[in-house]
Amino acid sequence: MDLVSRRRAGDAAIWLLLVSAPYWLTHVGGYVELGTRVLILALAAMALNFLLGFTGVLSFGHAAYFGLGAYGVAMTIKYLIASTPLAILVGVAAGTAAAAVVGPLIARLRGVYFAMCTIAFGQVFYYIAFQWRSVTRGDDGLTAWHRMPLDFGFAELDILNNNKAFYYMVLVVFAAAVAAMAFLLRSPFGRTLLAIRENERRARFLGIPVDRHIWLSWVISCFFVSIAGALYALMNDFVDPRALRWDQSGNFVIMAVLGGMRSFWGPLIGAAIFLVLEDYISSHTDNWMSFVGLFFVLVVLFFPRGILGIIGRRAVS
Amino acid sequence: MSLLRIENVSRHFGNLVAVDDVSMIVEPGELRAVIGPNGAGKTTFFNLITGFLIPTSGRIVFDGSDITKMLPARRVWRGIARTFQITEVFPELTLHENLRIAVEVAAGYRLKAWLSRDANGEVKARVTDLLEIGGLGEKADRMVGELSHGDQRATEIMMALALNPKLLLLDEPTAGMGDQETYDITQLIRKLHHDKKLTIVLIEHDMRVVFHLADRIMVLTEGAMLAEGTPKEIAANEAVQAAYLGKVA
Numbered sequence: 001m002d003l004v005s006r007r008r009a010g011d012a013a014i015w016l017l018l019v020s021a022p023y024w025l026t027h028v029g030g031y032v033e034l035g036t037r038v039l040i041l042a043l044a045a046m047a048l049n050f051l052l053g054f055t056g057v058l059s060f061g062h063a064a065y066f067g068l069g070a071y072g073v074a075m076t077i078k079y080l081i082a083s084t085p086l087a088i089l090v091g092v093a094a095g096t097a098a099a100a101v102v103g104p105l106i107a108r109l110r111g112v113y114f115a116m117c118t119i120a121f122g123q124v125f126y127y128i129a130f131q132w133r134s135v136t137r138g139d140d141g142l143t144a145w146h147r148m149p150l151d152f153g154f155a156e157l158d159i160l161n162n163n164k165a166f167y168y169m170v171l172v173v174f175a176a177a178v179a180a181m182a183f184l185l186r187s188p189f190g191r192t193l194l195a196i197r198e199n200e201r202r203a204r205f206l207g208i209p210v211d212r213h214i215w216l217s218w219v220i221s222c223f224f225v226s227i228a229g230a231l232y233a234l235m236n237d238f239v240d241p242r243a244l245r246w247d248q249s250g251n252f253v254i255m256a257v258l259g260g261m262r263s264f265w266g267p268l269i270g271a272a273i274f275l276v277l278e279d280y281i282s283s284h285t286d287n288w289m290s291f292v293g294l295f296f297v298l299v300v301l302f303f304p305r306g307i308l309g310i311i312g313r314r315a316v317s
Numbered sequence: 318m319s320l321l322r323i324e325n326v327s328r329h330f331g332n333l334v335a336v337d338d339v340s341m342i343v344e345p346g347e348l349r350a351v352i353g354p355n356g357a358g359k360t361t362f363f364n365l366i367t368g369f370l371i372p373t374s375g376r377i378v379f380d381g382s383d384i385t386k387m388l389p390a391r392r393v394w395r396g397i398a399r400t401f402q403i404t405e406v407f408p409e410l411t412l413h414e415n416l417r418i419a420v421e422v423a424a425g426y427r428l429k430a431w432l433s434r435d436a437n438g439e440v441k442a443r444v445t446d447l448l449e450i451g452g453l454g455e456k457a458d459r460m461v462g463e464l465s466h467g468d469q470r471a472t473e474i475m476m477a478l479a480l481n482p483k484l485l486l487l488d489e490p491t492a493g494m495g496d497q498e499t500y501d502i503t504q505l506i507r508k509l510h511h512d513k514k515l516t517i518v519l520i521e522h523d524m525r526v527v528f529h530l531a532d533r534i535m536v537l538t539e540g541a542m543l544a545e546g547t548p549k550e551i552a553a554n555e556a557v558q559a560a561y562l563g564k565v566a
Contacts, residue, residue, distance in 0.1 A: 188426040195418045198407035202473075205367070205405070206422045206480065207393035213427075262409075 014265060018171060022164045032163045033235075034279055038272045039167075039174045040231045045255035045267030047224030050181055052253070053261035054190070055217040056197030060115045060249050061122030065095040065222040067244025068125060069229025071136065074239045078145040084159070085150070088173075088230045095226025098125070100219050107215040110200075119246050129241040141240025159234075170231055177224050182264060184220065193217050225252075254296055260306025269307050318381065320345045320516050321366070321484060326375030328361055335361040337540035338375070343484070348510045348517045350527045353537035354560070359520045360402060362537065363488055366518070367399045368392045380483060396483030400473045402492055402520075408462030412453060415461050415472055416444045419479035443479070451475040451505065467498030471505060478509065485509070487519040491526055499523060506530060528552070536560075 021035040048062045072091030077083070080090075106117045129136045136142065150157040150169065159166040184190050192213050195203040204210050233239045242248060251274070259270025274292060281288035303310050321343040328336040336358045343349050351359050364370040366377060368389035377385045384392055407415050420443045426432060432440065448454045451471045456464060461472055470490060477485055490506060491499040503526050509515045510530070521527045527534060527548070534551045536543040544554045551557055 184430060187431055188421040188429045191414065191418045191421065192427050194410060194414075195407055198409055199405050201401070202405040202407065202476070204389055205393060205399055206419050206476065207390050208422055208427055209390050216428075 010265070014268070015175075018174075022167050030276075030279075032167050034275065036163070036167045036170050036235055038268075038275050039170050040228050040235060041252075041255065041275060042268040042271035043174050043177055043231070044225050044228035045252050045259070045271045046178060046181065046264075047221050047228060048252045049256040049261050049267045050185070050224065051217055051221040052256055053263075053266070054185055054197060055193040055214060055221075056200075057214055057217070058111075058115045058253070059118040059218070059221070060246060060253065061118030061120075062222065062225045062252050063246065063248035064122035064125040064244045065099050065226045066229035066232065066248065066252075067129065067239070067241070068095040068098050069226030070233035070239040070243045071129060071142070072226075073230045073233040074142040074145060075135070077148065078142060082148050084148045084234065087148075087234075088227070091230035091233070092223065092226045095229060096219060096223040099222030099226075103215040103218045107211045107218065119249070122244065122246055122249055126241055126244045126246070129244055136241070139241060141238055143238055146237040147234040166235070170235070173227065173231060177227050181224060185264070189213075189216075254292075256306075258296055258299055258306055260308035262305060263308040266306050266308040273307070319343060320347075320380060321518070322378040323366070324376040324378070326362075326365055326372045326377060328358075328365055328370060329373045334540050336365065336372075339537070339540075339542050341535055341542075341545075343516060343518060345483075345516055346514050348506075348519070348530055348532045350531035350534045351518065351520045351537060352522075352524075352527055352534060353543075356539075357537040358540040359537055360488060361540075363399070363486055363518075363520060367397060367486060393480060396481070397486065398477035398480045398482035398484070399486040400470070400477055400488060400490065402488045404466070404469045404473050406461045406469055406473050406476070409460060411458050412448070412461050412464065412472055413444060413457040416447050416475055416479055417441075419476040420444055420447070423480045447475045447479055450478070450508070452501070465498070467494055467501060470494070470498075470502060474502075474505065474509075478513075478515075483516060485515055485517045487517060487521075489520050489522060491521065491523050499526065503529060 018039070022032045025032060025035050044062070044066055048059060051057050051059055069091040072094035073087040076087040076090040102121045106114055106121070109117055130138055132138070147160055149160055157165050157169065159169050192203065192208050195206065195208060196210055196213060200210055229243065232243065255270035255274050256267040257270065258273060259268060260266030277292050277295065278288055281291050299306065319342045321341070323339065323341040325338050325340055326336060327334065327338050339362060351362065353359050361370065365372050368384070368387055371386055375385070376383060379392070379395060379397065382395070384395065407418070417440060420440050421427065424436070424440065426436070448457055451474065453468060453471055453475070456468060461469060464472065474487065474490065487506065491502050494502065506517065506519070507530060510517055531548055533546065534548055535545045536551065536557050538560050543560055544551060544557050546554070
């Protein structure tokens with residue numbers, strides 16, 4: 001089988017697993033909500049990886065835009081209008097707008113300086129959410145609201161009480177976002193991002209305005225991560241400042257690296273492993289993160305290209 | 318009108334004068350070599366032309382406009398393309414992808430999210446064209462990082478050529494190459510110069526290459542211009558022989 005048909009077979013297998021997940025998850029010791037969580041955090045990790053794996057720029061502050069998406073949803077439903085689609089729009093707009101403003105301030109930075117500044121800006125948003133108690137309820141988080149059933153006019157989808165319905169709503173959004181990312185990465189614009197990742201100097205001397213393209217990639221990446229954040233708030237019917245804290249950003253990076261940041265699906269695999277480990281180990285010990293961390297270190301030591309990197313290598317050789 | 322006019326350009330790094338009051342005029346269609354011992358300021362001189370560095374004093378005019386302080390990307394858009402002493406390519410992309418990116422950027426598609434069927438066809442045709450010029454056709458689907466040094470260098474030159482430059486700057490195109498690779502690259506440069514009528518300025522250490530290719534040669538020592546002239550004149554120049562050629566030969 002050549003590389004293209006291999007990749008198509010892989011894509012088909014992944015979609016098949018995702019579409020059927022609510023029906024097999026329970027038979028392997030899982031539950032539907034775990035599947036939903038994997039989808040949402042995988043979307044966040046894949047969004048981060050748009051920047052990390054395909055532009056070569058490491059952000060440690062993506063949780064800020066994830067969290068803004070989440071707070072946008074919660075505040076819209078709680079204070080403005082009880083509509084799930086509108087809440088998502090507001091959340092995504094908030095996250096993307098913040099990223100667009102922060103972007104020009106950091107797009108000239110590289111490497112560790114870029115990463116540090118993304119943390120710094122991320123923590124700014126975290127402290128706003130933490131301190132502005134009258135609006136955000138601070139550390140207690142926004143409670144006493146919940147996602148609203150989807151009203152299509154002719155029919156209503158009860159995503160609130162039917163966990164499978166909510167899973168499929170998330171899957172539809174996930175699919176649209178992932179397809180859009182894949183489409184962008186295969187475009188001339190997407191190839192300029194690969195060019196920047198591969199060799200910034202060469203990219204610049206081909207006439208690519210590198211800083212501007214990094215800014216664009218950053219905004220696109222944050223747009224998708226805020227979609228994930230919006231879904232995250234809907235899943236929990238709750239949001240608190242931890243959604244925007246830097247350790248949440250770190251989790252996205254871990255998921256992407258764990259699964260393989262050079263492969264498109266890597267972060268999905270990484271998110272699935274991370275969350276299944278969390279789910280399983282945290283039922284035995286509060287120190288679940290030590291075990292996830294140990295696993296992460298082992299993967300990075302022995303498979304620096306992540307789980308999917310192993311398969312990718314084998315496919316090439 | 319001359320294509321490139323460099324007027325009394327200097328570049329200081331603190332107390333060090335890397336380029337000292339150098340002037341050079343390059344006519345369209347010319348192949349100019351810049352030679353000189355290590356540390357003579359050749360690469361710094363190149364970096365001033367491409368905008369990697371800005372001169373401390375002096376003026377650079379390209380194709381009728383002053384580009385002395387222009388950003389590198391803008392100079393590329395105006396028609397200056399370069400290669401580097403250490404080959405700069407996209408190692409983990411295929412040769413085809415490397416060229417494709419260059420072709421798409423040159424066509425103004427860098428912000429496009431999709432291409433029409435026609436545009437796509439034109440891009441592919443241009444890539445095929447470049448692969449053929451570079452003699453790289455059968456390696457199109459290989460990762461560039463896995464290619465030989467000579468093929469990587471040819472790839473880099475083809476990426477520069479993809480930009481349809483008015484001026485091509487080559488920084489030591491045969492550095493670190495064996496005889497066969499040096500010969501191949503020399504033939505490639507010769508082809509670009511003769512068949513494509515491309516204006517080329519190159520830095521080179523290999524004197525066989527320089528005397529084989531160049532229309533005119535400029536010699537730099539310690540940042541300053543020592544001599545300038547045709548290969549014959551340079552070969553006969555006693556100051557050059559004393560400072561440079563004598564040592565090499």
